[in-house]
Amino acid sequence: MCGICCSVSFSVEHFSKDLKEDLLYNLKRRGPNSGKQLLKSDVNYQCLFSGHVLHLRGVLTAQPLEDERGNVFLWNGEVFSGIKVEAEENDTQIMFNNLTTCKNESDILSLFSKVQGPWSFIYYQASSHYLWFGRDFFGRRSLLWQFSNLGKSFCLSSVGTQTSAVANQWQEVPASGIFRIDLKSAAISRCVVLKLYPWKCISKENVIEECVNSLTQISAVLPTFVLVVANEAKLYLQKPVVPLNMVLPPSIEETHYRNSSSISSTREIxxxxxxxxxxxxxxxxxxxxxxxxxxxxxxxLAKDKNMAPNEVLKTCxxxxxxxxxxxxxxxxxxxxxxxxxxxxxxxxxxxxxxxxxxxxxxxxxxxxxxxxxxxxxxxxxxxxxxxxxxxxxxxxxxxxxxxxxxxxxxxxxxxxxxxxxxxxxxxxxxxxxxxxxxxxxxxxxxxxxxxxxxxxxxxxxxxxxxxxxxxxxxxxxxxxxxxxxxxxxxDEQLAGYSRHRVRFQTLGLEGLNKEIAMELxxxxxxxxxxxxxxxxxxxxxxxxxxxxxxxxxxxxxxxxxxxxxxxxxxxxxxxxxxxxxxxxxxxxxxxxxxxxxxxxxxxxxxxxKNNEKAxxxxxxxxxxx
The missing domain is CATH 3.40.50.620 (HUPs)
Incomplete structure (x- = not known):
């Protein structure tokens, strides 16, 4: 678990060497074991990266990471499978090593398609002025964005801050895929263009339909100076799970759907x-x-190193x-x-x-x-x-x-x-x-x-x-x-909520399937x-x-x-x-x-209040x- 943040300014008067105190405090609570900031300046923009690490595996690796070419990486995730990470290795370093070998956008998408586990990330490619970011397919790690000052700045962060200004509200980055921003172009045009690389469906028709829906839904809640567009190359991330089996039985008798009301014990059922x-x-x-x-x-998991040798075997x-x-x-x-x-x-x-x-x-x-x-x-x-x-x-x-x-x-x-x-x-x-x-x-x-x-x-x-x-x-x-x-x-996958029972009673197995698909x-x-x-x-x-x-x-x-x-x-x-x-x-x-x-x-x-609705x-x- 980490607190990761990138604050981008396109205007000199908004350049800053520090994050706001309340945002920094919230990030530090997420990552108490290490904290570091890194400033990257270009003639057109400035990026302030802030990384705060909760150490869980391998060698403690401070973030943000930077290589000799000026690329910067922030990672809040766990690689449980898909990319090889040895028990003593740190997955942040492994992911960054893999990213630096990527020759093009297709390689980057291939890398993130392989990762099994929760993640959110921010990756700055210095030579191309690209900022990549996103969340895993299920959105198991938080990432928020905030666009402000009429296109003069924006911020990506694991966690937000309390704000009463409606125009500057934090919003969750949709888990629709990976986004890319050309910072140089955004600075010149004063328009932030988010290129989306969505998760891929089974058929090409579904891909196009899903992408259009995603773009429409994302754009609806963003300021007018922020545009969301599909990437020109029509590249996609490979979905990490197989599609939901929507098959219906030819007849109800062929399933286990039989009435067991005559059996008295639920355990007996x-x-x-x-x-x-x-x-x-x-x-x-x-x-x-x-x-x-x-x-x-x-x-x-990293073990407690403060334990004295003679205490190791004392379970108490x-x-x-x-x-x-x-x-x-x-x-x-x-x-x-x-x-x-x-x-x-x-x-x-x-x-x-x-x-x-x-x-x-x-x-x-x-x-x-x-x-x-x-x-x-x-x-x-x-x-x-x-x-x-x-x-x-x-x-x-x-x-x-x-x-x-x-x-x-x-x-x-x-x-x-x-x-x-x-x-x-x-x-x-x-x-x-x-x-x-x-x-x-x-x-x-x-x-x-x-x-x-x-x-x-x-x-x-x-x-x-x-x-x-x-x-x-x-x-x-x-x-x-x-x-x-x-x-x-x-509950979402196994029909655990009462609304699943209502849907089954009104629309049968087909309705129940659709409800489960919607839940996930x-x-x-x-x-x-x-x-x-x-x-x-x-x-x-x-x-x-x-x-x-x-x-x-x-x-x-x-x-x-x-x-x-x-x-x-x-x-x-x-x-x-x-x-x-x-x-x-x-x-x-x-x-x-x-x-x-x-x-x-x-x-x-x-x-x-007892009279509130959920x-x-x-x-x-x-x-x-």
Whole structure:
């Protein structure tokens, strides 16, 4: 995870040697291990590059990188496959080495088409005055742009700043492909022309149609002095996943879509599906591909070098390198079970579980660390970390209850592992204060009630400040794990949302297929940029196993009836394939938990206005002029 930024000025009066203080502060929070700025000046323009690195693998490599020809590279990504990166190597340096050997634009597109993993980047080609930038196919890494001063300047950045000026709002760079700007030409014409190299579809007709749609949609929200055009050579990036299988069964009897209302136990329904030889094989293939995706995301992490040699074997002294956003629901349970396969046994795993307290916070009082309280309230850092609330039964929100139940399942599967169940309790006062001072600008430019709820919940969960409750004690705890696994992508691909059931009931399997295709197509704008900014604010990196290119391709290749069966009740039919995988992995009660949205499970949706709709513009995210 890194904070990357490039500020471009075409006018001498706007030249600057420094970024604005608030933007620099936000970038530094994303990359606490290294920070550097680099100024590149031409007679027509100036580029100020700023790179802030969160060190996760290989040798710590400060950014921005510059070669002997004056080319500059900023990278916020992870190469999990496609380009060879050895365990001890740094992928920023490897990517830059590959870029400097590219002879033309086709080579650059070929390079980024190969990369499997999340990324955003900024690349300056000095000899041609080109500035290249973009995000991966799913938009798993944030990149924003801001155009201002009537074409005299613009900025690209991982994260924005709070601003009330409508004309200068930050917007997400669309994950439509890679963009290129000719800086010299833009400086002379006072018109910024964005050349788009889009992701390629299967047929040539679809490519043209998709490109036109992308250009129209992007241009609609940009200032008049910014133009978006297709590249003249009609070059494209190769999509990293296979197209969605839209095949429909010749007849309903040929699928697993049969009514199982006569079966009393929901677990029994799942067991019956697993007696089908073909279905069992599909489930095992899914477990394998998802397990590999998790493995890639938990290995080769930089370890804690401050540990004394005699402490290495003392498991009680080890800190978790990996944390999981954990509700005890099916998505986080399967990820935790697979992470347990690949993380060394002497490393704990942090399970981050957040609850929002609907009662007014009472004055914190000290508690005896040896007391056997079942809950604790861990307020913000301004309170003593040994304080807890007198009455915290209010923390028994649905996700806390299912989280504790999930913890017991994981402990039964592997009792040798230290599972740190981190109870993170947030009061209304703390939510309101930190939303206003810290979270608001991270959620932006998204602005709905849903964005507010999920953005705040994920921010507090990933911060990891809470307490551990065991049979013997309650103690304050702060997760220092730099990698946070999240289950996003499972609902979108496996019909996990209630709207999928509505669509199936009204338009059948064909309508359900179209809904899933739409979900994946909009996931970059709906979720991923926001979640990357929110989690990255703690100097931590979000990783998304369900959005691994191979996982998506595998799921895309399956017919819809092998992924979900929405004739079955909630808790079984949605995400059927994942539930069958959970049973195969030895999970029990969590395999049949119905889908519960994070904003309801954590109770943040109950904290303020109960009459709001998720799609409403959220006044709490608006910045007063």
């Amino acid at each position: 799942l067991q019956i599906f697993l007696t089908d030889g073909h279905m069992k094989k599909v489930v095992q293939q899914f477990i394998h591909v998802l397990s590999v995706a998790v493995k890639r995301r938990v290995l080769y 002294n080890r800190k978790a390198n990996v944390a999981i956003l954990f509700s005890g629901g099916i998505d986080s349970m399967v990820i935790a079970t697979l992470a347990d396969r690949h993380i060394p046994l002497d490393e704990p795993i942090d399970l981050l579980n957040v609850a929002f307290l609907t009662k007014k916070k009472t004055k914190p009082t000290s508690f005896n660390k040896k007391s056997k309280k079942s809950h604790c309230e861990m307020p913000s850092e301004e309170f003593s970390k040994t304080d807890a609330a007198d009455d915290s039964s209010d923390a028994n929100v649905p996700d806390r209850i299912s989280g504790r139940a999930g913890l017991k399942e994981l402990q039964a599967i592997n009792p040798s592992r230290i599972w740190n169940f981190v109870e993170i309790n947030v009061s209304l006062e703390e939510l309101q204060k930190l939303r206003r001072t810290q979270i608001c600008h991270l959620v932006q430019p998204l602005d709905t009630v849903l964005d507010d709820s999920i953005g705040c919940a994920v921010w507090f969960a990933s911060r990891g400040i809470g307490c551990l409750v065991t049979q013997d004690e309650v103690k304050s705890y702060q997760s220092i794990a730099k990698v946070i696994l999240t289950g996003i992508g499972a 197509g909009r996931i970059s704008t709906r979720n991923l940029g926001r979640d990357d900014r929110v989690i990255g604010d703690h100097g931590k990196e979000a990783r998304f196993p369900f959005l691994d290119e191979n996982v998506v391709s595998f799921l895309n290749s399956l017919p819809i009836w092998e992924k979900a069966n929405l004739t079955l009740p909630r808790g079984v039919g949605e995400k059927l394939l994942l539930r069958l995988a959970a049973v195969e992995l030895g999970l029990t009660a969590s395999a049949v938990l119905p889908k519960r949205a994070m904003q309801f499970g954590s109770r943040i949706a109950k904290l303020e 799609s409403d513009k959220c006044g709490r995210l608006q910045i007063a002029p």
